């Protein structure tokens with residue numbers, strides 16, 4: 266009897282030893298397999314399969330705490346229903362996991378009864394028996410390993426619990442490592458995606474900036490340099506001529522430059538009869554003929570529409586006339602439109618440096634005057650003659666009048682509202698000079714400002730304008746509301762050596778500066794960069810904001826602009842006016858808005874006259890609107906009505 270009992274004990278012992286051996290082997294195998302495995306899904310699969318085998322569970326699950334610490338997700342599983350459960354997420358309050366998390370102890374026996382049926386998840390409701398041990402990593406609490414229902418019935422016992430806890434302590438570090446690796450990979454992927462995205466955005470920016478730079482220098486119909494590039498080239502040629510004059514011995518010949526302004530006669534008829542498309546094609550063909558007459562040192566530009574201009578360095582009056590004949594002759598063969606030949610002619614005005622003017626604008630306006638003379642008198646070519654130019658004759662008197670107007674305070678400031686594109690809210694005003702002369706009537710600012718500039722009177726005028734606008738803004742601040750007033754500043758005034766002293770005298774405190782904006786034209790950016798940057802920095806330190814006026818007509822590079830403290834960019838009205846009819850202008854407006862926003866600048870559209878333009882600008886993301894649609898410039902008292910709207 267005793268012998269029989271001993272034999273059965275020995276059999277039990279050897280069975281239990283064998284069982285232990287299998288378990289140890291299983292643990293070792295698991296450890297080796299996952300020790301070198303970094304693929305998280307593989308790790309979960311191995312752990313689930315081995316754990317299930319170890320405790321003989323029908324289903325084995327690995328619920329892990331999510332990063333938000335509010336939910337957990339079944340990340341791995343094996344056995345019955347596992348494929349359905351893996352990937353599901355639950356709130357922490359829900360199910361056994363939540364219970365373990367809250368109670369901070371393993372769950373292993375019979376405790377499913379402790380959960381109300383609302384607290385159980387779908388699979389727990391079906392399960393008869395359950396075991397769950399925590400997975401504690403080196404750094405963080407990870408979650409747990411759960412077994413559902415013992416294979417062949419019965420309950421999980423204390424031994425299963427100990428085994429699973431041992432198992433969990435071995436695999437937790439491997440799981441944690443694989444999770445860290447996966448996180449790093451995801452982060453790396455995110456970083457890489459972000460880098461690719463940035464690269465793409467930068468490329469788009471560069472492309473649109475190049476496109477814009479092209480559009481701002483070339484005419485889209487004829488592919489010739491436009492007005493601003495022409496201005497730049499002519500100014501360069503004039504500087505070179507002046508340098509030559511300075512170097513050459515007294516009594517020697519002047520350095521000449523011939524300017525030809527060519528207008529195609531009755532071109533409107535071509536457009537009206539054949540449509541703009543054919544008109545544009547013809548302009549482009551005319552441009553090619555003119556191009557073949559133009560030398561490499563010379564400039565042929567388009568001033569828009571059917572007007573061309575040629576700059577001929579080294580050409581005196583006689584030589585310019587001869588060249589004008591050739592341009593005129595180049596049109597004598599017809600142009601094909603819809604298979605029929607059309608002949609056009611031109612009227613050419615000539616002005617020559619230095620006898621007809623020493624500045625680009627004087628030469629251009631005199632060539633323009635001559636071109637109109639040619640048209641009027643029905644000759645093909647006309648050379649400028651000051652004796653015919655009545656406006657020029659009265660020039661000296663006009664200067665005296667402007668001087669007097671300044672002394673007698675005849676100038677006045679009108680104010681034009683700048684409103685937000687979104688809700689038409691009044692945000693600022695632009696101060697615009699007005700001169701009502703007793704003898705001449707209303708003189709436009711385009712004329713008197715140029716006269717002031719040419720006769721060294723502009724500084725005096727500008728300080729008057731700043732002081733007047735500032736005292737108006739102070740008055741409105743105390744009676745109505747705070748409103749920045751924009752004053753137009755001539756580049757010359759800003760770059761004058763005494764500007765800093767003068768502006769410091771006018772702006773006594775930052776709260777004064779915060780009532781002003783200075784609008785400067787983009788040509789200022791051709792000035793010496795370091796000094797300009799210092800001056801603009803000083804202006805900003807006084808609280809004054811800076812705005813680029815008439816953007817798109819000058820010759821400035823956005824990369825230079827971006828290095829200066831500028832907060833606003835005003836798109837020139839020529840683009841706004843054309844934008845509805847001309848796709849190219851819409852492209853300029855759209856890309857200017859985009860680029861300006863990328864440079865953290867506010868965008869103002871000038872010269873908005875139509876509701877359709879306003880709607881399009883709003884759609885394109887423009888911030889501020891200024892134009893006759895909102896209001897014309899008006900005297901201060903009339904402007905006050907705007908505050909009450």
Ligand code: C2E
Pocket residue numbers: 681696697698699709710711714730752753754755784814815838871872873874891892893894898
């Ligand atoms: P700006 O600074 O670009 O001023 C805007 C001009 O566009 C103003 O012409 C304004 O009346 C006009 N404008 C505004 N909205 C519309 C619109 O919807 N349609 C049209 N057709 N025009 C609109 P304004 O007052 O004749 O001034 C012309 C230019 O004279 C100014 O251009 C500015 O460059 C210069 N200017 C005017 N006042 C001053 C001043 O006090 N100092 C300086 N330095 N320049 C001034």
Ligand code: MG
Pocket residue numbers: 695753784814
């Ligand atoms: Mg302005």
Ligand code: MG
Pocket residue numbers: 814815835837838871
């Ligand atoms: Mg402007």
